[in-house]
Amino acid sequence: MAKSPKISASHEPGGLIVHISGLLPSLSPAEQRVARLVVADPADAARRTITDLATAAETSEATVIRFCRSVGMEGYPQLRIRLAAEAARRVEPPDARVVGGDIPPGADLAQIIATIAFNDARAVEETAEQLDPAVCEQVVEAIGAAGRIDVYGAGASGFVASDFQQKLHRIGRTAFYFPDVHTALTSAALLGRGDVAVGISHTGTTSDVIEVLEQARARGATTVALTNFPRSPITEVADFVLTTAARETTYRSGAMASRLAQLTVVDCLFVGVAARNRARARKALEATAEAVQSHRVGSGRRRG
Amino acid sequence: MAKSPKISASHEPGGLIVHISGLLPSLSPAEQRVARLVVADPADAARRTITDLATAAETSEATVIRFCRSVGMEGYPQLRIRLAAEAARRVEPPDARVVGGDIPPGADLAQIIATIAFNDARAVEETAEQLDPAVCEQVVEAIGAAGRIDVYGAGASGFVASDFQQKLHRIGRTAFYFPDVHTALTSAALLGRGDVAVGISHTGTTSDVIEVLEQARARGATTVALTNFPRSPITEVADFVLTTAARETTYRSGAMASRLAQLTVVDCLFVGVAARNRARARKALEATAEAVQSHRVGSGRRRG
DNA sequence: CGCCTTCATGAAAGTAAGTTTCATCCGTGG
């Protein structure tokens, strides 16, 4: 059994359900049907026998077993038990409407707000649960020691990349972000051993970002990927993979929740790096805060 | 099949474990051995196969089955999943350190992650709770009907502003964001009745943003402020005020959590606007999604 | 004391669940 020697791989402590939904797109169609049933109602799945579940997913038992292996379980009984445990742990959601992720056509604003907030908060929490501190540690270490850090991201992930760049910059790390692929590519070509390149892509399939990360890696830089899908193409050009845990819903809410999750991960890395050298980071932060002070009015203290 | 008219079977509320230890003395010696194992470590028992457990209890599988029936379960698999669920439900309370908000100097990465995620999630939830749907409704209405929307923000709030602009743009609303104050001012000067200006500032004291919003208001545009502090200066130049609810902590975590809260609000407004005209929004979203399709690689499916 | 009854128990037979193997099918790229 040759396993891919990825850094993150085996570890899925937080939620199995979360882990499964992350893996969902990397599964074969038949396995996806199984996965969807499992994610939709873990407790129910745990109650079913393998034959039962296979029938419900309109597939064979063999596929269910394959699915078990795909998500890192030994066999069906193991999956069953894990599911039962997960389902039990899970506090029941405040409102059934809210969990689906998508907004019903007739929804009023209050519902919309509740739904979005629920999904956003969940994405943040679940992301934190499944983040591997060991991998984060290594990434923090690499960034803390890097001569230079490039952060790549396109579209919505571009904001996150940019945010990360700004944060690192504020604590005195030399960091860059490029909105333009060509510039990014030329920058990546100038990276070398000891530098770090971070690529952010929700789907993990953004070719621009992958390409740039690949270039950076070829030049000897340490590459880090931040994506929602642990087996997406971007992970193949990354030394370290960090994953978010936004549930797969529609393109709309999925991407939105994912962005918050990405920011949370960025925050964690940032604080980790800052904590590595508190004194210096604090000093840098204070200096930058002071710099914008003249652009603030009054006290800003308020309310009662 | 004729069922034995057993205890009460189907429903033993509180804990199965408690239930079992309750009727332990009424069990036969061999069953008691099984029961003791189960009570001692439910999670472990759930992991074992029936043969395994029987051996461990120095008895036969038949006795284990009898035990299952004695405690009201149908069979061994049922007992197993119930045990797994029970064991999982015994949750450890969330780490007290985590809720405080700030990161202690000696914190390791796992703590940092937990703290940040907790605060981020809380900020999102609390923001949603205190958001006034009526105000949102009016803002959505204004944006939905606007000839043009300007979004202003500086520093970290600039990312949020930019994000909002991009979102509105994607559903076919004419929206602008200006990283530069001068450009923003000139743009604001060109706004008029029916247009909307949104100013984003965590502290509510960012003079650049206030100034621009003021300009927009003077030209007759509807002004919206998004801030964490409901009585800050920015609220004085806004027709509608939306507030986030990030707790006041240190400059670090406060601003970070606030940014997520801001994004949540932006998401809500966005979805609200999109919901106002689903068909059109969906069409626009699909068109934009299609546009970037060629920049994605493969399906993202991988190995097995 | 011997015989009957009751019940706990495990061996073994029987059934169901889970797992592996393999032939087939389908899309992909030469």
Add this chain to the structure above:
DNA sequence: CCACGGATGAAACTTACTTTCATGAAGGCG
């Protein structure tokens, strides 16, 4: 058009679970 590789389910197979049944220990009674 064919070779290739992955996805898939049928069927063979293995393991786990359940039932049946014979045994024997313990208690009651003549």
